[in-house]
Amino acid sequence: MKIGIIGAGKWGTALHFALLQKNEVYITSRHKHNLTNFVSLEEILTLEYLILVLPAQVIREWLQAHPLSPHHKVMLASKGIDIKTKKFLNQILEEYLPLNHLAFLSGPSFAAEVSKGLPTAVVVNSTNENLAKKYAAAFPDFMKAYISDDIVGAEIAGAYKNVIAIAGGICDGLQLGNNARAALLARGLVEMDRFAERFGAKKETFLGLSGAGDLFLTASSKLSRNYRVGLGLAQGKKVEEILKELGEVAEGVYTARAIYEIAKEYAIYTPIANEVYRILQGKDPKQSIIDLLERNENDSSNC
Numbered sequence: 001m002k003i004g005i006i007g008a009g010k011w012g013t014a015l016h017f018a019l020l021q022k023n024e025v026y027i028t029s030r031h032k033h034n035l036t037n038f039v040s041l042e043e044i045l046t047l048e049y050l051i052l053v054l055p056a057q058v059i060r061e062w063l064q065a066h067p068l069s070p071h072h073k074v075m076l077a078s079k080g081i082d083i084k085t086k087k088f089l090n091q092i093l094e095e096y097l098p099l100n101h102l103a104f105l106s107g108p109s110f111a112a113e114v115s116k117g118l119p120t121a122v123v124v125n126s127t128n129e130n131l132a133k134k135y136a137a138a139f140p141d142f143m144k145a146y147i148s149d150d151i152v153g154a155e156i157a158g159a160y161k162n163v164i165a166i167a168g169g170i171c172d173g174l175q176l177g178n179n180a181r182a183a184l185l186a187r188g189l190v191e192m193d194r195f196a197e198r199f200g201a202k203k204e205t206f207l208g209l210s211g212a213g214d215l216f217l218t219a220s221s222k223l224s225r226n227y228r229v230g231l232g233l234a235q236g237k238k239v240e241e242i243l244k245e246l247g248e249v250a251e252g253v254y255t256a257r258a259i260y261e262i263a264k265e266y267a268i269y270t271p272i273a274n275e276v277y278r279i280l281q282g283k284d285p286k287q288s289i290i291d292l293l294e295r296n297e298n299d300s301s302n303c
Ligand SMILES: NC(=O)C1=CN([C@@H]2O[C@H](COP(=O)(O)OP(=O)(O)OC[C@H]3O[C@@H](n4cnc5c(N)ncnc54)[C@H](O)[C@@H]3O)[C@@H](O)[C@H]2O)C=CC1
Pocket: 007, 008, 009, 010, 011, 012, 029, 030, 031, 053, 054, 055, 056, 058, 062, 077, 078, 079, 080, 109, 110, 111, 112, 247, 248, 249, 251
């Protein structure tokens, strides 16, 4: 299969390494990289099967500047929610290509481990089963690719887990212990599912790789940029300083605001995401812990 990857950050280059095992893979980025088959964007756009791996907050402007053609098929590998429009990334891509030309990649997949060829499981989500199978078949033997049609669930799970991962970093940074982290991840998963089901997502998506799998991976490891943001916040650092030190994208910082605003508009109970948003705005993380431990009549569901 000939594949064109757009974006040569950590995840784009990891996918380039992995997919080269079984495919003819080309890659492009706004800056030149010394990678096999690094070509111009113009050359990439002559290919039919593409993978878009840019930070979520630039996807919309990138698509506006580089309109895709009707023959393109795109698998989006980014995770986030556009804060300007409050749209999920599948909603944005559907403005540029028909749904049956789109697939969305989700699941527990640190680029650093994929680049080492370590065993990884992902999910290719599409309403077009044949397209999902085609992209899934492109993955190498060390990456097991499942398929699903729950695009909304996968998109929300992949975005929301980054916000809970920031909370996980805060929890460990404050040395609150294993009991606290377990409670946080369990209640975070319930919150992710509660939010997503309002937009038609399937509960089973949150019990699988896209939800629980990616959440447990990201919210407990220093390999996660979002978890490391949480560690910095627990040390009292400002988010601007943390992101400067990080030098890479931490999607949860933007997704937290998107979820906070969407949840307010739709009256969805999202206590953990709300506290992460408030901490990013300067609230003392220790006060957030106190507030989250307070009983609330909304807490009874899905214990
Ligand atoms: N790193 C990882 O382990 C994983 C990342 N992802 C997702 O993949 C997406 C990309 O993440 P990473 O590659 O890790 O980020 P990164 O920070 O390593 O790289 C981002 C890339 O996007 C490029 N870029 C930034 N602004 C741009 C613009 N306006 N136009 C064109 N290119 C631009 C940068 O030059 C850089 O090459 C994110 O949504 C992330 O959540 C998903 C799974 C794993």
